[in-house]
Amino acid sequence: xxxxxxxxxxGSVGGSAFERRAATRDPAWVKWLILGLSxxxxxxxxxxxxxxxxxxxxxxxWGTYITALSEPDALAAVRLTLIAAAIAVPLNxxxxxxxxxxxAKYQFRGKNALTTLIDLPFSVSPVxxxxxFVLVFGAQGWFGSWLGDHNIRIIFAVPGIVxxxxxxxxxxxxxELIPLMESQGREEEEAAIVLGASGLQTFWRVTxxxxxxxxxxxxxxxxxxxxxxFGAVSVVSGHIRGQTNTLPLHVEIVYNEYNFAAAFxxxxxxxxxxxxxxxxxxxxxxxxASQVAKA
Amino acid sequence: MSIAVKNIEKSFGSFRALDNVSLExxxxxxxxxxxxxxxxxxxxxxxxxxxxxxxGGQVMLDGENASDRNVRERQVGFVFQHYALFRHxxxxxxVAFGLRVRKxxxxxxxxxxxxxxxxxxxxxxxxxxxxxxxxxxxxxxRQRIALARALAVDPRVLLLxxxxxxxxxxxxxxxxxxxxxxxxxxxISSIFVTHDQEEAMEVADEIVVMNxxxxxxxxxxxxxxxxxxxxxxxxxxxxxxxxxxxVEGSDLRVGEDLLPLxxxxxxxxxxxxxxxxxxxxxxxxxxxxxxxxxARINRILNVGGMARVxxxxxQGRNGSTATHLYEVELPRExxxxxxxxxxxxxxxHAPRLALFPSAPPGTVQ
Numbered sequence: 001x002x003x004x005x006x007x008x009x010x011g012s013v014g015g016s017a018f019e020r021r022a023a024t025r026d027p028a029w030v031k032w033l034i035l036g037l038s039x040x041x042x043x044x045x046x047x048x049x050x051x052x053x054x055x056x057x058x059x060x061x062w063g064t065y066i067t068a069l070s071e072p073d074a075l076a077a078v079r080l081t082l083i084a085a086a087i088a089v090p091l092n093x094x095x096x097x098x099x100x101x102x103x104a105k106y107q108f109r110g111k112n113a114l115t116t117l118i119d120l121p122f123s124v125s126p127v128x129x130x131x132x133f134v135l136v137f138g139a140q141g142w143f144g145s146w147l148g149d150h151n152i153r154i155i156f157a158v159p160g161i162v163x164x165x166x167x168x169x170x171x172x173x174x175x176e177l178i179p180l181m182e183s184q185g186r187e188e189e190e191a192a193i194v195l196g197a198s199g200l201q202t203f204w205r206v207t208x209x210x211x212x213x214x215x216x217x218x219x220x221x222x223x224x225x226x227x228x229x230f231g232a233v234s235v236v237s238g239h240i241r242g243q244t245n246t247l248p249l250h251v252e253i254v255y256n257e258y259n260f261a262a263a264f265x266x267x268x269x270x271x272x273x274x275x276x277x278x279x280x281x282x283x284x285x286x287x288x289a290s291q292v293a294k295a
Numbered sequence: 296m297s298i299a300v301k302n303i304e305k306s307f308g309s310f311r312a313l314d315n316v317s318l319e320x321x322x323x324x325x326x327x328x329x330x331x332x333x334x335x336x337x338x339x340x341x342x343x344x345x346x347x348x349x350x351g352g353q354v355m356l357d358g359e360n361a362s363d364r365n366v367r368e369r370q371v372g373f374v375f376q377h378y379a380l381f382r383h384x385x386x387x388x389x390v391a392f393g394l395r396v397r398k399x400x401x402x403x404x405x406x407x408x409x410x411x412x413x414x415x416x417x418x419x420x421x422x423x424x425x426x427x428x429x430x431x432x433x434x435x436x437r438q439r440i441a442l443a444r445a446l447a448v449d450p451r452v453l454l455l456x457x458x459x460x461x462x463x464x465x466x467x468x469x470x471x472x473x474x475x476x477x478x479x480x481x482x483i484s485s486i487f488v489t490h491d492q493e494e495a496m497e498v499a500d501e502i503v504v505m506n507x508x509x510x511x512x513x514x515x516x517x518x519x520x521x522x523x524x525x526x527x528x529x530x531x532x533x534x535x536x537x538x539x540x541x542v543e544g545s546d547l548r549v550g551e552d553l554l555p556l557x558x559x560x561x562x563x564x565x566x567x568x569x570x571x572x573x574x575x576x577x578x579x580x581x582x583x584x585x586x587x588x589x590a591r592i593n594r595i596l597n598v599g600g601m602a603r604v605x606x607x608x609x610q611g612r613n614g615s616t617a618t619h620l621y622e623v624e625l626p627r628e629x630x631x632x633x634x635x636x637x638x639x640x641x642x643x644h645a646p647r648l649a650l651f652p653s654a655p656p657g658t659v660q
Contacts (some may be wrong), residue, residue, distance in 0.1 A: 187379035190346055191441075193366050194373040195448055205396070209383040257384035 003013060008214025009242075053271045055279040056264035068254075068262035076242040077250035077266070080161065084233075085226040092222050096173025097215070101207075104181035105189070115148040115178070121170045129167050133160055151161035156238030161246060164232040169222045176218030177211055184210055209273070217281065228270055296357050296451035296484055297322045298641040299656055303352035305508075306337055307593055312338045314508040325478045325485045327499035329492060331531065336488045337456055337509040343486065344371050344454050356451070372445030372483075375455040378437040380429040380462070386440050387425040393448035418477075420595050435466040442477075455487035471498045487550060492532045496520065516541065525659045526651045529570045536576060536642040538569040538588060538623045538645070539610060539653060547648075550610045555644045568653040571645035573624040578604065587642030590621055595630070595637060602630040606643070 018024050058065055068074060102108070103115055135141050137154040143259065147154060154160045188210065192202040208215075230248040237244045239253060247270055255263035298320040312335045312449040320326050328336040341347035343354055344498040345366035353362050361369060378387050394408045415628060416422040419439040429437055438458055446628070458474070459467040475498050478485060489495050495502050496516040504519060504527075512524040523529035530537075539551040542561045546555045547569055554569065561567060579587050590608035606621040621643060635641070 080554075164465055187375050187377060188381055191373065191379040191381070192392065192396070194344060194346070194371060195396065195444070196367045197392070197396040198367070201396045205392070211380075275371060 016223030024206050033278050039044065050271060054055055056260060057268040059264075060261045065265045066262050067270075068259075068265035071262075073242045073276055074243065074250060074262075074266055075249050077212075079246045079267075080158065080244070081246045083158065084162050084165045085223055087162050088169050088226045089223050092169050092173050093219055094175060095170070096175075096218060096222075097211075099174040100177035100181050100211075104184075104185050118171050118174050118178075120167050126164075126168055127235055129163050130232040133167070133232075133236050135284070137163075154239065155236050156244060158244065160236035161233050161244060164236045165226050165229055168229050169226045172225065173215065173218035173221035176214045176221070180211055180267060181213040182208075196198050208284050209264055213284055213291070217284050217288075220277055220280055224274065227273055297355075298452055298484060298486070299355040300339070300343065301353045301355065303339065303342060303354075304350045305335070305342065306350055308496045313342075313515050315649075316352070316505075316508070316510055318503060318513070320484060321343070321501065322484050323482045324500040325475070325487070325498060326501045326502050326503060327495035328486060328488045328505060329495040329531075330490065330511075332490055334506070336490075336505050339505075340456055340486060340488050340642050343452075344373050345369050346373070351391050369646060370448065370451045372448065372450030372453045374438070374441050374445050374453070374458050376460045376584075378434075378441045378461075379427070380437055380441055380444070382429050383614040385426050385428055386421070386432070387412055388415070389429070389440060390444045391446050392444060411447065415447055418446075419443045424553075424618035426631075428634050432460045433466075435470055438462065438470065442474075446481075446483075450483065453483045453485040455485065457488055457490070459491075460489070461651060467494070474498060496532075504531065519644060523649060525571075526568055526570065526653075529649055534573050534622055536571045536573065536623075536643075537619070538571070538646070539567070539649075540569075541566050546586070549588050550608075550616065553586055554560045554588050554643075554645065554648075555586055556650075557648055559648060560651060561650060568652045569645065570649040570651070571647060573603070573622040574601070575645060575647045576621070576623045577644045577646065578623055578633065578635065579627070579644060580639070582640040582642055584642050587644045590641060590643055592635060592639045592641060595635060597627060597630065600627070601625065603637065604630075606641070608643075 013254050019026075067215075099114070099118060103111060134155050136143060137147060137157070137160065137289070138144055138150060141155075188206050192206045193199075197205065227246075228248060230252075233246055234249055234252075237246070237249055239249060240244060241253065245253065247266060251263050251266045251270070254266065299318065301317050303313050303316045305311075316335070316339060319555060330336045335487050338347060342349050344514075345354075345361075345364065349362070355361065356364075356369060381392065384392070385481075390412045391408055394403060394411060397403075413422065413425075416425055419442060421436055421439055421443070424432060424436060424440075428439070432440065442455075455474075459470050462470065463515075471494055474487075487498070499516060501513065502516055502519050503513050506527050512519055512528045514522075519528065520532050523532060529535055538547060538549045538554055540547045540554070542548075542563055542565050543553065543555070544563065545556055545558075547556055547561075547567060582589060588608055588610075591605035591606060592606050595604040596603040596605070601624045604623045604625070606623065608621065609616045610618055612618050623643070
């Protein structure tokens, strides 16, 4: 999307020096073909669905839209989604920072294995992730009987949803920070320690300010995924209305009941979240870039 | 403060970075650790600072064993090759950092901190940059700020790791003069690491030459330069011409040629490597002369105060000959009177030779 937009901007401004010079210019038909291709892809696969969501959501008017969002089950889904994100994001923030710190600043055995394993939640299907939790914590699972005896419910309950969400959003913060911290090296921290700073002072005064934009970026992506996750959560949820449905699961249930307007109304919430995330992400990128330019 | 290291050992995997190094650094002096990259000099400096730990041996600060003492408590000032300034802080805050992170009971009031930082910025002559961030500074300015930051905590010893290594030649020259002057004003015991022999000569009171994890020689710059203890030191401190051969009477047999030893006593038949600096070599244009090492002029560079002549010759006998390159420096006026030409065969004489015993040709070294 960004690529398509920037090529659009290029076209209207009149092109770069590279494009203006006859010697290096592509034939006009090549340019328009590539531009047309990318723009039509963008329109068909991204813009059209996005518009469709809002059009369908409002087809029966604002009244239906508001009702769909304010019915108790929908509100419960919003609440559960917020709870899952509120637990998963801070935990992954702590994990991400410590993992990135360990990988970027220390030498240890198994470092490569850890770096690779952090990506596991990205490479494995979310359904598998959900099933793993069912197998471990479910009624027939490894700890199932023990949990049953102690009256603890994980699968088909909120804890399972939180666990699945943590699992799938695990890599975001760490992935964002590892290359950043590796490129910054250890010298500033060493300088701080030689000057007498404690470990905590070094972290707050030197490390954190250096990684704050990357960290914020990772947290936002992590949050977007935590709220939008469907597959893994679907497996462990059990789809109990008003109790274990997150927003994406609620959309599916309502849709399957042929209540299209309500389904799209709830879906529009998620779409808005996505747009909001993108805007925030862009702002952060601009701020970070201007700070780098200033620095 | 007096600094000493005793029997320091350090390995990285199978690589021996430091091999039983013992040194004493005189109080109040500026000492250079000089050596090629990978010789262990930076590792030694980091061990003294406490940023790296030795596998064996001791670091003595003021006669006390500080090997297990935390970096924070060693009160050293460390200046990094790539400055390591805190990129998100202003110059002022960078210098103030060491004063601000002190424990509350040791921390000075804000007004004192400001006063001290301003003094230090005056000292490094960069007070006008106080509100800039490091990225807006040139390399030389950054290193001066890094030095001010290190001095802010009143270090008992100042350690500088290739402080001018990342700067261009002109700035480097300015800064090392400036560092020398600063040291004369402050007299903090300082150790600085460099691979640039010219820099070490110019700045240091004393030079420690290191190679492959060991100390080769310690001494004042002039002593080390004039009386190198090992072939390595000779070669590292400046350009060197090497003649290898066996002693025959008062001469050295180099290949087919005889090189007069210039009065130096050496046992007959022993194998030596003889070293001579480019400006110490004399060219005899007449190749029919019976003494001197034969060489062919490859190139004459007649630029600057001194002219440089590059030559090549063969050394060794009985089939095991190898081409050797020589370099001779002489005043331009002298070159003008000699009418040398490229391609000409001449003989080389070396009145000042430094002799080091070497294994006879053919044996494995």
